[in-house]
Amino acid sequence: MTNCALCKDELKPEEGQLIWKGDDCRIILVNDPDLPGFCRVIWNQHVAEMTDLTYGEREHLMTLVFAVEEAIRQVMHPDKMNIAALGNMVPHIHWHLIPRYKDDAFYPGSAWSIRVQETPAAILSERRKKSADLEKAIKAEIASLI
Amino acid sequence: MTNCALCKDELKPEEGQLIWKGDDCRIILVNDPDLPGFCRVIWNQHVAEMTDLTYGEREHLMTLVFAVEEAIRQVMHPDKMNIAALGNMVPHIHWHLIPRYKDDAFYPGSAWSIRVQETPAAILSERRKKSADLEKAIKAEIASLI
Secondary structure (H helix, E strand, O other): OOOOHHHHOOOOOOOEEEEEEOOOEEEEEEOOOOOOOOEEEEEOOOOOOHHHOOHHHHHHHHHHHHHHHHHHHHHHOOOEEEEEEOOOOOOOOEEEEEEEOOOOOOOOOOOOOOOOOOOOHHHHHHHHHHHOOHHHHHHHHHHHHO | OOOOHHHHOOOOOOOEEEEEEOOOEEEEEEOOOOOOOOEEEEEOOOOOOHHHOOHHHHHHHHHHHHHHHHHHHHHHOOOEEEEEEOOOOOOOOEEEEEEEOOOOOOOOOOOOOOOOOOOOHHHHHHHHHHHOOHHHHHHHHHHOOO
């Protein structure tokens, strides 16, 4: 769709970094100042809902989603993982995978809830450094699926 | 876990209605005044993350999640489906399945975002009536999986 941001497949450097791309999906490390390690798994074709996919496509996508969750847990050691496919603003299937910490800006609310606290800068900086290891960990998880 | 609300498996009538229970999961129709048709798929055992489950358990759970999405779409005709597993407050796997409409209280934000509008009462009432058909539709979807 010409007016869909996720169909354009253009990623501005300030939005994040493409870390893996396959025939059906791609994986982005999101540049979120409050939530280091936030990744997105995007279905390449313009499809709105998971139940618009075939069973095989759903299974393939969810296997990748959980591979990314596994890698995020290994690298980022979050207090909780959050997984969500919303798409109210961009109705093109994309899964948010967000490592959450008790001291993050929105905890225990969702990543879309109101801000309730500030994470100490040194801790945020440490987590941002850690998130640089995600690309390698995600690629290793995906390689282990084959 | 003795202090986990979802381990207790008690549902107060004001919270919602149990519409299906299997050996591994149960499905609740949530009594949300703003979001009629909101369902929850809950893993019966106390497990925090999807990647704590085996591959087979994950697949089983996601098959049920998508069966519920299918039924919600058939009955509620939402503008968009939202699916999320957060668990920051209750770290016991549960999936939220939420039919979203352009006129709902939080659209286009998440169901956990700030309220931005009021849905006309007559429309909300019509959607609440429709949601009474979900139990039958979900059971039919699950029966078709076997």
